[in-house]
Amino acid sequence: MTAETRYYDPIVYVVPPEDDGMLLKTVLHRRLGMSRKLLSRLKLTEQGITVNGERRYTTVKLAAGDVVEVRMEAEESDDILPQDLPLDILYEDEHLLVVNKEAGMIVHPTHGHYVGTIANAVVHYWRERGETHRFRPVHRLDQETSGVLCIAKNPYAHQQISEQMQAGTVTKLYCAVVHGVVAADGGTVDGPIDRDPEQPHVRIVTPNGYPAVTHYEVLERYERHTLVQLRLETGRTHQIRVHMKHIGHPLVGDKMYGPPGGAELPPPFPRQALHAAKLGFEHPAAKRRLEIEAPLPADMRELVRTVRDIEPVQG
Structure with missing residues (x-):
């Protein structure tokens, strides 16, 4: 005897008059934005598309008012140990979970890091609530980067x-403290x-290399450091860290891309001073814009206070 198949709550579309006579597959592609890969998978599911x-073939013509x-x-993520x-949950509904990742946590288990990750925590949280989902982060943050992390609860949300x-x-906005005084009030780094x-x-x-574009804006200048806001146009691995080093302003605390010999503040900052402050996107089901923010964490607030105390704010 097999276990009963469980389903997520359905995505519902009521056919409006302007879609009268449209093929079901056209509605699924154009109105719901479903990929061919996802539709092929849904066709094999007993209650996938109704x-x-x-159940109807996707070649059927729809009438206004059809549901x-x-x-x-x-x-489920059976390979992830619940912990x-x-x-720190910033937003949640039946499609998405958005958390404020603390610095030092890896997003997904990797070789040598099977526990203590965001995935372990999220799987435990869902099981405690009686929810069944596969862990699907829609983007990644470096281990030492804090801030907004979005996790999809189903394949449709992830695809969208x-x-x-x-x-x-x-929209992906970050805050960082970098070495040196950034001369321009803002600019763009376009470096593969x-x-x-x-x-x-x-x-x-x-x-x-692969195309990579980062936009930056100065928030505050000090005698030897700068507080900047960064907006990613692309999402390459280590992009902000690489681009800021490339223009001569590596991140404070960045052991991989920082200046030779450290040149750190007294006391040194234990991680790269980078925080994912804001994530904006269209909700996959509601089709409305979501703007989710994570406040600057305590360690970076203290870093900024320390810099202000020992270095005069520049004009």
């Missing part, structure tokens, strides 16, 4: 936000990024 409560429902099978770890990221319509051939775990700006 019209007025009945289209899409149901996805509930999934009772603190989570991933497509927005590829289209460049997702790829692996360093001599150190594969390190990224460098190179003409033959």
